[in-house]
Amino acid sequence: MENVVQVRGVSHRYRGAIALHEVDVDLRPGVTAVLGPNGAGKSTFLGVLSTALRIQRGSVDLGGIDSVRDRRRYRAGLGFLPQSFTLPTNLTVREFLGLTAWQRLVPRAGRAAAVEAALDAVDLAGRRDERISALSGGMHRRVGIAQAVVNHPRLLLLDEPTVGLDPRQRRGLRELVPTLGADRAVVISTHLTEDVAAMADRVLVLAEGAVRFDGTVHEFTAGRGRVAAHLDAAYEALVGES
Numbered sequence: 348m349e350n351v352v353q354v355r356g357v358s359h360r361y362r363g364a365i366a367l368h369e370v371d372v373d374l375r376p377g378v379t380a381v382l383g384p385n386g387a388g389k390s391t392f393l394g395v396l397s398t399a400l401r402i403q404r405g406s407v408d409l410g411g412i413d414s415v416r417d418r419r420r421y422r423a424g425l426g427f428l429p430q431s432f433t434l435p436t437n438l439t440v441r442e443f444l445g446l447t448a449w450q451r452l453v454p455r456a457g458r459a460a461a462v463e464a465a466l467d468a469v470d471l472a473g474r475r476d477e478r479i480s481a482l483s484g485g486m487h488r489r490v491g492i493a494q495a496v497v498n499h500p501r502l503l504l505l506d507e508p509t510v511g512l513d514p515r516q517r518r519g520l521r522e523l524v525p526t527l528g529a530d531r532a533v534v535i536s537t538h539l540t541e542d543v544a545a546m547a548d549r550v551l552v553l554a555e556g557a558v559r560f561d562g563t564v565h566e567f568t569a570g571r572g573r574v575a576a577h578l579d580a581a582y583e584a585l586v587g588e589s
């Protein structure tokens with residue numbers, strides 16, 4: 348399938364400490380899970396893709412648009428749910444998404460439809476006129492995803508989207524995320540193999556800033572039935588965790 352994003356030779360350091368080393372990755376439509384232990388470089392990778400972090404070495408290309416040379420256009424094709432974010436709790440869901448659509452340069456004529464499409468995408472249409480303060484933590488996460496998709500991004504980044512949710516909310520999100528990958532590249536960062544089994548079709552394993560595996564979930568588990576259990580085994584074999 349056609350690549351959406353090409354990451355080439357990306358390295359990143361924080362005051363001398365290497366967080367990413369020479370990362371080469373192609374991202375395609377569907378859901379790619381970036382898996383790795385604490386400190387592996389997952390958030391740094393999403394930071395570089397989102398342009399929240401300045402690229403120090405290498406390049407990121409989104410459908411022919413370079414993330415540094417043409418940052419404004421690159422950002423117009425991007426949606427990002429950071430690990431932690433603050434919502435304006437006094438606004439209604441619809442007011443907040445309308446504001447976000449305006450900030451993300453969605454043309455005025457298409458703004459109301461974009462808000463409705465984003466509400467539908469996260470199954471929040473019935474809550475559109477409620478204040479954000481009245482919604483649960485799981486609903487807040489959905490509002491966070493809705494703001495990330497309101498500009499119809501070709502690349503959607505979700506940093507640890509299931510963290511802090513209760514089991515029911517987590518199940519709901521695990522059903523939602525694959526639907527978002529139908530027509531765009533979705534990248535989720537996680538350290539839960541259960542998230543990978545439930546949401547992803549591709550896996551990128553990072554350890555100490557380097558790519559240890561890049562392929563389909565099927566290739567990762569070498570085609571041996573019961574995905575979650577084998578994902579754990581394959582992951583432990585790769586990163587040496589017990």
Ligand SMILES: Nc1ncnc2c1ncn2[C@@H]1O[C@H](COP(=O)(O)OP(=O)(O)OP(=O)(O)O)[C@@H](O)[C@H]1O
Pocket residue numbers: 361362364365366383384385386387388389390391392538
């Ligand atoms: N702002 C920073 N300053 C210095 N070092 C940092 C900074 N942010 C991250 N690091 C270091 O860079 C490395 C990669 O961190 P990163 O947060 O990208 O990993 P991660 O895989 O997202 O980890 P986690 O699962 O804990 O969120 C780690 O060694 C981390 O300590």
